[in-house]
Amino acid sequence: MRDREIDSAGFRSSDQTQSEIRFEGMSCPVPLQDYPHILMGHGGGGKLSAELIEHIFLPAFGCQSPESLADSTVFCIDDARRLAFSTDSYVVQPLFFPGGSIGDLAVNGTVNDLCMSGARPLHLSAAFILEEGLPITTLQQIALQMGATARRAGVSIIAGDTKVVERGRGDGCYINTAGIGVVPAGVDISPARARPGDVVILSGTIGDHGMAIMSVREGLEFEAQIQSDSAPLNSLVAQMIDAWPDIHVLRDPTRGGLAASLNEIAAASRCGIVIEDERLPVNPSVQSACEILGLDPLLVANEGKLVAIVPEAAVADLMAVMHRHPLGAQAAVIGRVVADHPGIVVAKTSIGASRVITIPIGEQLPRIC
């Protein structure tokens, strides 16, 4: 790990996303000289992932900005009707874990990506890359959980594909789901819309999904088993939009955790964000597991949580709606958008000190989703 990657406390992250500076007039991509080979961290949703997008994919695909390859992209047909389109591959290990499986994750993850643009998810595709020798009953269990989760989320799986690779060329089962949703008229939700004065709301506890996976992988046992929070957020989001259509930003803090989501929003909106450590809801068993493993819950993946950036005037209405919904019962105001330190996320500690929350470079917990 080189110095220039780990110092500079988030400033580099901010510079990185100003693609109009780095890519003006470029037609030929810049090779990633520092890393001639793919590392596990390139799949971590942090800085290394962002570098792949900016230096390899955007120049090659001819996209204009990093937002073009965001989790969910909105496009128009007929000049008026807006659709959201999203894709994610799932490579989580183990395939089954407390509170979920690769099957329900593959549905929830893509449903949630669509929701984060305000879209009402309609249809999913499901594509499997299976390793020769996978027990058919395992595949069946996964498929049944996908189906049940899709019904819970009110989406249908309408297109599919199956490929098989030789033993030792896969890891049981990888799943890709892509999704299509309809963005309601008048809704305009995007990380760039955060404004100074806006309030940061978190829908519930953080770190549950990542620590559920880690506790199984590491064989850790706690008094209470940690359960993944894997869940489809579309009904919660629909109720929030009904209550206050002008929500500015929604993000589901998956890979890279809440830290990555807040940094993405700060960079896209060119605002600062200040959160208060004391207000962050964290389950006690997740807190214990993080301390044992030396992990920061802010960096741990969630699969059924959202962070919302909303005008101050919306807070009372939205909190009321969220608290009534099972997936928002522990919703809390955790911070505020500020004009100071644009692009930088700061956390106030319980003793009044401040620390900068940077986007992770690579992968704290590999293959978490």
Add this chain to the structure above:
Amino acid sequence: MRDREIDSAGFRSSDQTQSEIRFEGMSCPVPLQDYPHILMGHGGGGKLSAELIEHIFLPAFGCQSPESLADSTVFCIDDARRLAFSTDSYVVQPLFFPGGSIGDLAVNGTVNDLCMSGARPLHLSAAFILEEGLPITTLQQIALQMGATARRAGVSIIAGDTKVVERGRGDGCYINTAGIGVVPAGVDISPARARPGDVVILSGTIGDHGMAIMSVREGLEFEAQIQSDSAPLNSLVAQMIDAWPDIHVLRDPTRGGLAASLNEIAAASRCGIVIEDERLPVNPSVQSACEILGLDPLLVANEGKLVAIVPEAAVADLMAVMHRHPLGAQAAVIGRVVADHPGIVVAKTSIGASRVITIPIGEQLPRIC
């Protein structure tokens, strides 16, 4: 291989697709007792793939018919506007081969799937599962070829995802692309629409893609190097639809080759199909390679060809349009849809004999796309 799998000359294939008989009122899937583990053949696009769809995916996902998980699925928004949605994962080895790469295949394959429902492809997603250690320059080459092919096809890649798995858990690079297209008003193209008296048109030579891959894998050398036919068919399809909107069926004969496509059409339409061996265009070097390797060109994958089933009255107009297009220059009438032997595909040999063309059970050439 059991007897009941290899005999019965296609009759079983026909029975299999009558899902309304096998699955009436079923809510619980039937386990695939004969194959307790995933075989390479489950990814081959033949009978074993169909069994996974019918016995595992359809019951689990709650779909009504096998067509629900076809290559490309058409759905409505606003009661009127029809969209096509498609997904495919690409696991081809080697990653680069004469005439193409996994990158252009991933674009062409999904563009072509969309076209086969008559849709005009608009947007693709691109999701990568990379193996740790893949050279960044390899990924860059693949991405550049995806971008160039997308521009050639007139589609944009608007959503993406990257996951990384440990060494030995992947094979360099797997790509999933999903795609969205718009189906023009008045167009109704589906395998079920073949009618007795319709004519079967093939857009060009068969077997080129599969034999290009095999010749590299097996280190075969021929006088002329065999090139993959990987190409986006959307401009050819658009011109065909302009010339004759009431095309009944379009299919791109990929995995399982022309044999699988024709069997799918025969089963869905409950018609018979008769083709003439002598009319099948096959490149001489492909023919030689097939003979050396003991393969039937009818079973070998193509990535830039289509088979069209059209009313007799349309043949002259369509052939004229196809012959003017670079991807249809060698288009030929190869057979006819008949009322006899519903669900069965028959080829007339050059000496006047008939042979039944069955759908392959598994995988003649693994990981061809």
